Amino acid sequence: MISPERAKVMPPASVRAVSVMAPELESAAALIASVAMLIPEQLADRGGAPNIAALALNMFAVPTFLVRQNCEIVASSNIGPALLETSRAFYQHQGRLTVRRASDTHALLEAVGRVMTTGTGELLRFLTRQDEASALMRLHGIPGQPLVIVAIAELRAPMLLAHGWSTAAFGFSAPHAALAESLALGHSLAEFAETHSLPIGTVRTRLKKLLIQTGTSSQASLAAMLQRASVIMSGAERLANPPKGRRAAGG
Structure with a gap:
């Protein structure tokens, strides 16, 4: 359920942010948090934690990413890379989740920081120049971890499907x-x-x-x-x- 209250720090004009409760994101966040606590440090160093986190992200039918505060991508769902390869709005730059407009990337960084600090999930609406929603992004923090889940739905893009x-x-x-x-x-x-x-x-x-x-x-x-x-x-x-x-x- 999306609350009518908008975030205190307003992002640039092309993005709108509101607080959002997302039970399924909370479930994935709890799973990733428990995995991070259970996996030995040696296994985590070899990439075990991100790989298991990717399995949790596959709970969603939309491209989903696990990012640090600087938007560095730690793990993604299996359809995440396909979005970054084909999207006109989102891509990966130096390992970080990035938006084509620099101002929107700044808004995303601010939103990730807020979610990480407050523990409250947010929904970002990416708007066209005609003030129409072109993409939705949901963010949710990981309890006890400096990480945020980012789920993206491009409203004007075809569904990402594997051949066959x-x-x-x-x-x-x-x-x-x-x-x-x-x-x-x-x-x-x-x-x-x-x-x-x-x-x-x-x-x-x-x-x-x-x-x-x-x-x-x-x-x-x-x-x-x-x-x-x-x-x-x-x-x-x-x-x-x-x-x-x-x-x-x-x-």
């Missing part, structure tokens, strides 16, 4: 998974056929197979079901099948 997520969810073959994932993104059969240089008849045959496999009765109902499934798989599939050769940021 529908195979993990439904067991589709590669050709059928490609069509399913295209439908979930709102593409038509004709667009898929053109993109993959396939006869429309072949695509329609694959659609019929997908309808049978999923128990749906129409292309529209199939697409709607796949879109709902993608919300879960945006985090779960990457947790089960992390991209090869990519480690959690700072891990």
Whole structure:
């Protein structure tokens, strides 16, 4: 529940901050705090603590990071690096979570400092020049640790999904998974056929197979079901099948 009171220190005009209670962030924070206390220092030095923290961050279906007061990234959820690679607003600079606008980066640093000092979570709204929300960022401190969880939802960006997520969810073959994932993104059969240089008849045959496999009765109902499934798989599939050769940021 978001309180109507805004933070005492107001950030620049492109960001709005309010206090926020986030039970799921509190659960992740408590888990990370307990892990930090239980892991031997020798294991922590070898990266054990950040790696286990990354597992806790994968509780969320949005890109989530564990940062220090200077916004240095200690760990991230599996979809965190993908956001930093594709986002127009957020990226990693010298190991730190950074915003394209310098003033917004300053606002983020101030917010992290406030959360770390007061122990009260905050929600940052990143606004366009038309005063419309373009991204939401939730911050929550780790009890007894100089760390903050940062969860980011870009409101105008496509959902971050690993290739083949529908195979993990439904067991589709590669050709059928490609069509399913295209439908979930709102593409038509004709667009898929053109993109993959396939006869429309072949695509329609694959659609019929997908309808049978999923128990749906129409292309529209199939697409709607796949879109709902993608919300879960945006985090779960990457947790089960992390991209090869990519480690959690700072891990």
